[in-house]
Amino acid sequence: MIGFVIGVFAIAGMIKGTIGLGLPAVSMGLLTIFISPFQAATLLIVPSMVTNFWQLFAEGQVLKLVRRFWPLLLGIVVGSIWSIFPTLGHGEFQSEALLGGMLALYGLYGLFAKNMPNLAAHEKWLSPIMGYLGGALTVATGVVVIPVVPYLQSLHLKRDDLVQSLGLAFTTSTICLAVFLHQHPVENIPMDYKMSFIALLPALVGMWVGTKIRYRIPEQKFRKVFFCGLVIFGGYMVLHQLGLL
Template structure:
C-alpha cells in the first residue's frame, strides 16, 4: 500500500484527505453519515474496493471516540438501555444477510430510501412522530428488526436508528453516544468481515490507518459545533443529513 500511496498524485491524496475530514466533521456534528460520505466521495476518485478499505478503520475509531466520550460506564448504560434494539438488530442482520441473493439491491435501496426521505421531510415540515415510553418494547422490536434486516441486505443500518432517536426526542449528547455504541458494534462486524474477505489486509490497512487522521481532525471540529448547538438545531441538522442519506440510497437504487 505504501507503493500505492507513492504512486497516487498529490492532488488525489489531498482530495481524499478533504473528503475524509468533511465526513468526520459531519459525524462529529450529528453522529452519523461518515461511511456514506466517504464511500461516495472516495469512490469517485479511487477504485471502489480501496474506498471501502479506507473507511473501515476511521469508522471504527470515530465510533469508539463518540461512544466512550463520557466514559465506559455511560457507554455500558447505553447497551443496557437499548439491549433489545441491539439484539433485534444483530439477529435480523445475521439472518437477512443470507437472503441477499434473493432481493435485487436497487429495489431494496429504493424501498429503504424513499420512506426515509419522506419521514425526514414531514418531520422538518412540522409533523412530529412521537413514540411513547409505554410502547418502547414494541418500538424497539420494530425499529431494531428493520435496522437489522436492511443492514443484512444492504450494509446500511443507520437511518432506522436515527429515525427512532428522532421519534423519541432523545437528548443530543446521548444521541451521539447511542449512535457511537450501535454503529461501533456494526463497525467491528464490518472490520471482521473484510479481514476475512480480503478487502482489509496488509496492503490496505496502512491506507485505512492514514485516513483516521483527517477523519479525527474533522470529528474534533464537528464535535465542538455539536456541543454549542441547541437541541432543536441539532434535531433539524439530523433530519437534513437523514434526507441526504435517504436520497443517496434512492440514487443508488435508480442507478443500479
Template sequence: MPEFSPLLTPTIFLFAFAVTLLGGFVKGAVGFAMPLIMISGMGILIPPELVIAGIVFPIVISNALQVARSGFGNAQAALKEHWRYVLVVCVMILVAAQFVRSIPGNVMFIVLGVPVVGLCIIQLIGWRPQITPRWRRPFEWVAGALAGTLGGLAGTWGPPTVLYLLALNTPRTSQMSVQGVIYGLGSVMLLLGHLQSGILNAQTWGFSAALVVPALVGMWLGFRLGDRFDQERFRRVTLWVLVIAGVNLIRRGLMG
C-alpha cells in the same frame, strides 16, 4: 502512494480522501451522516464492495471517539436500557454482512442508494413514529432487525437508530450517549462481519485504514467549527446533497 487495490488510481484515492474528510467534518459538526456521505460520495467512482470495505475502519474509530466523548458511565446506563435493540442490531449486522458479496454490482448500487434517499427524506420531512409503552418491546426487536440488516448490507444504521430513539421519546440529553453505544458496538460487529465475509481483506484493509486519517481530521475540524454556523440549516443542506447523491447511485444501478 501505496497501491491499496488495482481498482484504485491515485486520483480516485484522493477523491475518496476528500469525501471522507467531508464526512468526518459533518459528523464532527452535527453528529451524523459520515457513513452516508462516504457511501453516496465514493460510490460515484468506486465499486460498491470497495466502498463498503473503505468505510469500516473510519466508522470503528470515529464511533469509539463518540463513546469516549459521551462518557463510559453514560454508555453503560444506555446499554442497560436499550440492550435488546443493541443485541439484535449487532447480530443482524454480522448476519447481513455475509450476503454483500453475493449481491450483483448493479443491485448493490440500488441497495446503497435507496436507504440513503429514503432515510434522508424521512429526516427532511420531520416524520417521527410514536410508540406506546405497550409496544416498546416488539418495536425494539423489529427496529433493531431492520437497522442491523441495513447496517450489514450498506454500512449505515445511524438514521434508523435516530428514528428509534425519537419514537421512544428519548430525552435529547441522553440521545448522544445511546447513539454512541449503538454505533460503537455496531461498528465492531461490522468489522468482524466483513472480516468473515471477505470484503475486508489483504487487498482492501489498507484502503480502509488510510481513510481513518481524513475522517479524524474532518471530525476535528467539525468539532472546532461546528458552532460557527446555523446547524439546522447545515443539516438540511447536507441531507439534500445526500438525496441527490443517493439518486445517482440508484440511477447507476438501474442503467448499469
C-alpha cells in the same frame, strides 16, 4: 486513490463535526462512485470505529444504556448474521441500489421529520425488530441509519442519552460489519485495512474543522443543504442502477 480517500473522509468528517452525523452515509455514497460497495465498507471500518467509540464514551453510564438496549443490540447482531437483503459484494447491483435508497430515505427523514411520535411505550417489542432491520441493512449497504436512528429518536431520550445510544448502536453495527466483511471476502477485492487507518486522520481533522464551522454557519441551513444533497444523490444511485439514467 489515496488522495481521493483522504478527500472523501475529510468531507465526511467535516459534516459529522458540523451536525453530529453523516460520516458513514457520506463516505459510502462518495466512495461507491469509483469503487465497489464492499471495498468502500472496508475503508469505513477504522474511521467509523474510532469516531463511534469517541461518541459512545464521551459521557458516562454506558452500562446503563447497554442494560436498556440489549434487545436492540442483539437484534443488530442477528440481522448482520441472517440478513434478508442481498449483502455487500454478493449481488453488487442490489447493494448499490439499496445504498442509494438508504441515502435518499435518510435525506427525506432529515428534511421532514420534525416531531417524532413517542414510541417508548412499545420499546420492549420494537427494539429487537428495529435492531434486526438495522443489522440486516448494515451488511447490505455498509451504513446503519434506517430504521435505527429514527427509532432511537422516537424514544424521546435526553440529549446526552440519545448521543450515547446512537454511539452504542453504531459501534455494535460497525463491529458486526467488520466481522461480516472478514468472514465473507469477495474474490479480487482486497480488504485494505492500511488505507482504512490512513482515512482515520482526515476524518478526525474534518470533524475538528466541522466543529469550527458549526459556530459560523446556521446549523439548520447546513442540515437542509446536506439532506437535500443526500436525496438527490441517493435517488441518482437508484435510478442509475435501474438503468434509467
